[in-house]
Amino acid sequence: MPEPWKQRLDAIISEKRDEVRDLRRHLHAFPEPSGAELATSMHLYQLLGQLGVDVQMGPEGCGVIADSLAPKDKTLGRIAVRGDIDALQIQDEKTTPYRSTHPGIMHACGHDAHSAIAYGVVQALVALTESGELPWPICWRVIFQPAEETAAGAAQMIEMDVLADVEKIFALHVDPTRRTGEIALRSGPMTASCDSVQLTITGRGGHAARPHESRDPIAAAAQVISSLYQFVPRATDTHDAVVLTFGSIQGGTNPNIIPDHVELHGTMRTLDSRVRTRTIEQIQQVIRGVEGITGTKIEFTLDASIPSVVNDANSTALLWQAAEEVIGAKNVQLITRPSMGSEDFACYLEQVPGAMFRLGSAADLAAITPLHTPKFDIDEGALEIGVRVLARSVVAACATNATSNQSA
Known part of the structure; x- marks a missing residue:
């Protein structure tokens, strides 16, 4: 039989499930891109204000912090x-x-679900506090962060000092490759580091019929991409993961004109800082x-x-226990290998311990x-599971904090 506070928390979350679902649908219908989440932030600010918690806006009106x-x-x-x-x-x-009612913009990464779940956590913790059924004092902060997709939002929020007095931090990400009712996590590295790569190749333009009179940056671009794709994997230990991909090539205006310069934009992902350093050296060598071969000048920059x-071991253990309580031990899965995707939640984890988990969100794995x-899209049944796991983890972590502070 669950402890009384857990029973009460589950009941509260069940009572509020429709509100969480409706918020997710509202956010999905009215999405805003990174750095322009003004209406989204105001909507959340107003909803949170009605719950009677301390609320403040994020930088330039994007993002919300609820305490x-x-x-x-x-x-504490x-x-x-x-x-x-x-x-x-x-x-x-x-x-x-x-x-989505906004042309060309949609919540295609589940951030609407993440935000709705985070709001559900606030609802649940406020209601549990008001019921007088807390097992011990709790102290929490919920961060609704802008600009995750451009890797700018976490840094902006940290500059606002949102980690002041924070002892641990939790997050989740919906996972359409897992069924609703399943959760996956791991201690240690969970995602890759990500560097935005830009190569600016400067040559000398000319007539397409007389390439010998120019220093062709397009030819140099083809050579550098081919060499990097071949050389970097061959120079990297097969036990080390490295991904280098160029997704944008920009240069030239006419088919019969050799341009003066070309820009390449891509991404580099690694799981180990030493591998990252070696990969940068290999790129520079290529x-x-x-x-030398093409007579061009190539400027290499890393950004974002x-x-x-x-994931911190203790924080992962708290999430794991909460997940087992909510969905059963057989439905909590170990992530055996880190993902080569990236997530700027990592920026918080450089400052304080914490952990992120994958929340199964597929109703049918045959129609992912x-x-x-x-x-x-997601199976909205996953929303309530996410709220339950995070809310329980926050309360459990507060017990750990209280004990640690008393010992100190």
Whole structure:
């Protein structure tokens, strides 16, 4: 039989499930891209204000921070939950009533679900506090973060000092490759570090009929991409994971004109800082070789770097126990290998311990709609599970904090 506070918490979350679902649908219907989440933030700010918690807006009106009222025990550190709020620039091709009403923008990565779940956590913790059935004092902060997709939002929120007094932080990400009712997590590295790569190749333009009179940056671009794709994997230990991909090539205006310069934009992902350093050195080595062969100048820059999500062992254990209580031990799965995807939740974990888990969100694995695709959707039954696991974890973590503070 669950402890009384857990029974009460579950009952509260069940009572509020429709409100969480409706918020998710509202956010899905009115998505906003990274750095422009003004209406989203105001909507959340107003809803949270009605719950009677301390609320403040994020930088330039994007993002929201909700805090529990100050506890009597001033030594208690806060337990934080992060939800992200930005959408992607993808056209929604679903036919659901809540499909995006904003052309070319949709929640194709589940951030609407993450935000709705985070709101549900606030609802549940406020109601449990008001019921007088808390097992011990709790102190929490819920961060509704903008601009996750551009890797800028976490850093912006940290600059606002949202981690002040925070002892632990939790987050989740919906996973359409797992059934609703399943959760997956791991201690240690969970995602790859990600660096935005830009190569600017400067040559000398000319007539397409007389390439010998020019220093062709398009030819150099082809050479550098081919060499990097071949050389980097061959120079990397087969036990180490490295992904280098260029997704954008920009240069030239006419088919019969050799341009002066070309820009390449891509991404580099690694799981180990030493491998990252070696890979950067390998890229620079290839660049020097191509410069010598082609007579061009190649400028190499890294930008918007995100570290790996590294889950803290204690925080992972708290999430694991809560998940087993909510969905049963057989439905909690170990992630055996880190993902080569990236997540700027990692920036918080560089400052305080915490953990992220994968929340199964597929009703039918035979009809998966992958992340970042025009028909992406979730089984909304996953929302209540996410709220339950995170809310329980926050309360449990507060017990651990209280014990630690008393010992100190």
